Amino acid sequence: MSATLRAASRDALLSALVALGLFGPMIGLLTAPGPTGGLTLVSRPAAVAIAVSTVFAGRLLLLLWRARRGRRAAYAQNRALAEWLNRAGRYVGPALLLGALLLPLTGERYYLDLGVLVMTYVMLGWGLNIVVGLAGLLDLGYVAFYAVGAYSYAIFSTTFGLGFWTCLPIAGLLAALWGVILGFPVLRLRGDYLAIVTLAFGEIIRIVLVNWVSLTNGPNGISGIPRPTLFGLTFNAGGGPGSFADFFGVTPSITHRIAFLYYVILGLALLTNWVTLRLRRQPLGRAWEAMREDEIACRSLGINITRTKLTAFATGALFGGFAGAFFATRQAFISPESFTFIESAIVLAIVVLGGLGSQLGVALAALVMIGGGELFRSFAEYRMLAFGLALVVVMVLRPRGLVSGRTPSVALGARREISAELVAEGRG
Amino acid sequence: MNAAAALLAVADLSMRFGGLRAVDALSFEARRGEITAVIGPNGAGKTTVFNCITGFYRPTAGALTLRHPDGTVYDLERLPGFKIASRARVARTFQNIRLFAGMTVLENLLVAQHNALMRTTGFGIGAVLGLSRYPAAERAAIDKARFWLDAIGLLARADDPAGALPYGAQRRLEIARAMCIDPVLLCLDEPAAGLNPRETDELTGLLLRIRDGGCTLLLIEHDMGLVMRVSDHIVVLDHGRKISDGDPAAVRADPAVVAAYLGEGDEDEAEPVAEGIAAPEIAAPELR
Numbered sequence: 001m002s003a004t005l006r007a008a009s010r011d012a013l014l015s016a017l018v019a020l021g022l023f024g025p026m027i028g029l030l031t032a033p034g035p036t037g038g039l040t041l042v043s044r045p046a047a048v049a050i051a052v053s054t055v056f057a058g059r060l061l062l063l064l065w066r067a068r069r070g071r072r073a074a075y076a077q078n079r080a081l082a083e084w085l086n087r088a089g090r091y092v093g094p095a096l097l098l099g100a101l102l103l104p105l106t107g108e109r110y111y112l113d114l115g116v117l118v119m120t121y122v123m124l125g126w127g128l129n130i131v132v133g134l135a136g137l138l139d140l141g142y143v144a145f146y147a148v149g150a151y152s153y154a155i156f157s158t159t160f161g162l163g164f165w166t167c168l169p170i171a172g173l174l175a176a177l178w179g180v181i182l183g184f185p186v187l188r189l190r191g192d193y194l195a196i197v198t199l200a201f202g203e204i205i206r207i208v209l210v211n212w213v214s215l216t217n218g219p220n221g222i223s224g225i226p227r228p229t230l231f232g233l234t235f236n237a238g239g240g241p242g243s244f245a246d247f248f249g250v251t252p253s254i255t256h257r258i259a260f261l262y263y264v265i266l267g268l269a270l271l272t273n274w275v276t277l278r279l280r281r282q283p284l285g286r287a288w289e290a291m292r293e294d295e296i297a298c299r300s301l302g303i304n305i306t307r308t309k310l311t312a313f314a315t316g317a318l319f320g321g322f323a324g325a326f327f328a329t330r331q332a333f334i335s336p337e338s339f340t341f342i343e344s345a346i347v348l349a350i351v352v353l354g355g356l357g358s359q360l361g362v363a364l365a366a367l368v369m370i371g372g373g374e375l376f377r378s379f380a381e382y383r384m385l386a387f388g389l390a391l392v393v394v395m396v397l398r399p400r401g402l403v404s405g406r407t408p409s410v411a412l413g414a415r416r417e418i419s420a421e422l423v424a425e426g427r428g
Numbered sequence: 429m430n431a432a433a434a435l436l437a438v439a440d441l442s443m444r445f446g447g448l449r450a451v452d453a454l455s456f457e458a459r460r461g462e463i464t465a466v467i468g469p470n471g472a473g474k475t476t477v478f479n480c481i482t483g484f485y486r487p488t489a490g491a492l493t494l495r496h497p498d499g500t501v502y503d504l505e506r507l508p509g510f511k512i513a514s515r516a517r518v519a520r521t522f523q524n525i526r527l528f529a530g531m532t533v534l535e536n537l538l539v540a541q542h543n544a545l546m547r548t549t550g551f552g553i554g555a556v557l558g559l560s561r562y563p564a565a566e567r568a569a570i571d572k573a574r575f576w577l578d579a580i581g582l583l584a585r586a587d588d589p590a591g592a593l594p595y596g597a598q599r600r601l602e603i604a605r606a607m608c609i610d611p612v613l614l615c616l617d618e619p620a621a622g623l624n625p626r627e628t629d630e631l632t633g634l635l636l637r638i639r640d641g642g643c644t645l646l647l648i649e650h651d652m653g654l655v656m657r658v659s660d661h662i663v664v665l666d667h668g669r670k671i672s673d674g675d676p677a678a679v680r681a682d683p684a685v686v687a688a689y690l691g692e693g694d695e696d697e698a699e700p701v702a703e704g705i706a707a708p709e710i711a712a713p714e715l716r
Contacts, residue, residue: 275556278555278556279556282545282549282555282556282562283538283539283541283542283545283546283549284546284549286535286538287539287542287546289530289531289535290528290531290539290542293527293528293529293530294526294528296484296522296526297522297526297527298539299484299509299510299513300482300484300513300520300522300526300606301519301539301540301542301605301606301609302510302511302514302542302543303510303539303543304510304514305510406531408531408534408587410534410535410538410566410570411532411534411586411587412570412574412586412587413587414587415587416587416588418530418532418589422529422530422589422591422592423530424530
């Protein structure tokens with residue numbers, strides 16, 4: 001016990017030193033307007049002391065708790081939790097779906113806007129989950145496909161006057177095409193190298209969008225992107241002939257349009273989910289998962305790795321493209337600003353936090369990260385702190401994501417959850 | 429031994445890694461319906477030969493000709509890696525087991541039937557929409573998987589993750605998975621490594637059963653008891669060269685084989701490099 005305690009306190013002390021180095025200048029020094037009008041440095045030793053001692057105590061408690069729990073117990077517990085979550089998932093999933101379907105009944109614009117935002121990220125998470133979670137290919141440039149989808153719709157609609165529903169498949173297919181184009185050069189790359197190239201790909205797309213002014217209007221972006229229609233019915237705030245309000249004889253309201261947008265993205269997200277679940281039970285989806293488990297074994301069984309990887313990239317990109325087209329129509333204005341690396345990072349964080357390959361986990365993680373992030377808005381500058389802390393806590397408690405473990409795609413008897421320890425994470 | 433046709437003909441196969449000749453002008457044949465064992469001290473180039481046959485390495489020189497029973501001829505050295513399994517139907521297992529650990533036993537066997545199943549899905553789209561012949565094909569695939577699970581005695585564990593099986597069962601499962609691609613040639617890389625005597629006996633039965641089912645086997649193995657019991661034909665390698673070739677009795681009596689195994693280096697190999705160190709850990713062939 002004393003040995004554990006000593007090792008833990010040494011480790012905690014080191015962490016506290018690192019924290020001191022980091023927080024010393026960042027929290028400890030504050031620039032404030034001085035009495036003569038110039039800037040003066042104010043030092044805040046108390047704040048630093050609090051931050052450093054929090055790190056020390058947190059690290060110490062964490063290590064002691066881990067030592068007490070032991071590894072084997074952790075495995076058993078993880079497995080039990082996975083089983084439990086799986087059972088609970090049977091009710092949580094439908095409950096979430098019901099909640100999602102009924103959300104517009106609240107009629108609150110704030111909740112609808114938030115709902116649209118969360119559903120967009122749920123859809124992006126589910127799309128990326130195909131690439132990262134199932135096929136095990138670490139993709140840091142997913143936002144590129146989102147951008148391709150958004151710009152496809154924006155350009156086709158403003159140049160050729162095509163409607164949202166015509167452009168949606170075009171945007172998806174173009175994104176899928178770019179998925180294949182990205183897929184080719186990275187076929188032989190794994191792990192870190194794959195991550196770097198996909199990251200670069202995301203940046204290339206953004207930089208092209210900024211600089212190809214004649215096509216994309218550069219940093220000024222494209223505005224006046226048309227809104228989607230419901231079988232030709234528009235959602236004008238003022239009503240008028242041919243509008244939704246006019247046709248159904250209700251008072252025109254901006255909420256109608258937002259509710260409609262909400263149902264559109266809900267439908268698209270559910271489509272993503274449905275396709276993923278169907279594919280998982282089929283040879284293609286199984287080949288993706290097998291590729292994540294062992295690529296060499298796949299090859300020895302006659303599976304065409306090239307084709308399998310490209311289909312994973314293309315399918316993931318397809319849904320990214322759909323989400324992008326939706327984003328363009330919702331915002332009515334897009335610029336390269338919206339497609340920075342941080343978007344890729346957030347979507348990847350959603351997938352990893354939710355549990356690689358788990359549909360329910362991804363939805364929960366998107367809800368927590370995007371919805372929760374909104375709730376913390378009142379904390380102002382502490383928002384990102386809370387966010388980061390939440391990520392660390394989840395990763396410490398559930399290193400394989402909120403809903404880890406894998407459900408077999410086929411079984412002779414009852415399907416039993418496979419604990420996450422056995423499932424490979426993919427090396428790219 | 430009697431005039432069975434050659435299924436696989438290896439002619440002047442060479443594989444070089446930089447300055448190292450792992451395999452040097454090797455020629456041998458694996459006859460249809462027989463078990464051919466490739467033996468030799470560690471580092472003799474056995475696994476390299478396997479990697480060339482199954483397309484994981486592209487040979488530096490030489491020809492690998494596979495003649496299917498229906499007369500179709502495949503030049504394995506020119507086929508892209510995955511087609512050696514999907515077209516030429518050469519299956520293999522690995523020295524260090526490569527199962528899909530996080531997938532169930534049944535799923536492992538279904539992944540092996542990927543190409544046959546994929547053909548019925550209409551490029552994947554038909555099956556997503558529920559418009560294809562896929563469900564029937566999947567039932568057939570499950571039946572085939574059930575047959576092999578029964579053959580290796582793992583039917584009761586079909587729904588367990590492959591990574592949770594005991595070692596011996598994982599070895600057998602890898603063989604069953606390879607058999608699910610309906611191979612004409614099955615290459616086994618040390619299937620008995622790490623097995624206890626009882627498991628080795630079961631493996632012997634399985635190998636003979638596979639051979640009697642019409643599949644030709646190529647076997648790398650260090651367990652000489654197993655090799656002598658099941659092989660119809662043995663090829664002995666040392667330093668990438670063939671030093672002996674014949675039926676078990678002839679190989680057992682060959683002085684070159686004895687020399688290679690006991691590390692008595694012949695004249696032109698005065699300083700056996702890495703192999704000299706590795707040799708003692710292998711059981712010398714039982715010489716009577």
